[in-house]
Structures are given as structure tokens and as C-alpha cells.
Amino acid sequence: MMTRPLPAAPSAGLVRDMEEEDNQRGPERDETDTFYQLVRPLMADDPAELSRKLAEVNKRSSQGSGR
Numbered sequence: 001m002m003t004r005p006l007p008a009a010p011s012a013g014l015v016r017d018m019e020e021e022d023n024q025r026g027p028e029r030d031e032t033d034t035f036y037q038l039v040r041p042l043m044a045d046d047p048a049e050l051s052r053k054l055a056e057v058n059k060r061s062s063q064g065s066g067r
Contacts, residue, residue, distance in 0.1 A: 042057070044050035 042050070042053055044053055
């Protein structure tokens, strides 16, 4: 009967190296970046400013659609 050797368990050194490499790459961008890129142009301090911004978005949208 032949026995197969068990695969070596990962050592803490490998995991530590992978974590260190990840940390050197710096922080990762997350999905909130995309959200704020879309929402930030619509942020307003008062209803009148919001209305102006929405009107501009609607104007650009209708010009781009060929209406």
C-alpha cells in the first residue's frame, strides 16, 4: 500500500508576506468613490441650487439623447 504525503500547511511567513505586499500597495478604492462621483454634482445647500443643478443635468441629458 502506497501512502501519499500530505500537502504542507501554509506557514505564517507566507501569509505575512502576502499581507505585507498588500499593505505596500496602499489603500484600495471602494465602491463609495463611484457613488460620490455620481452624486457630488447634485449636492446642494438649498432647494433653489438643487433645482438649478437638476435642470442642468436634464438639459445635458436631453441634448445627448437627440430629443
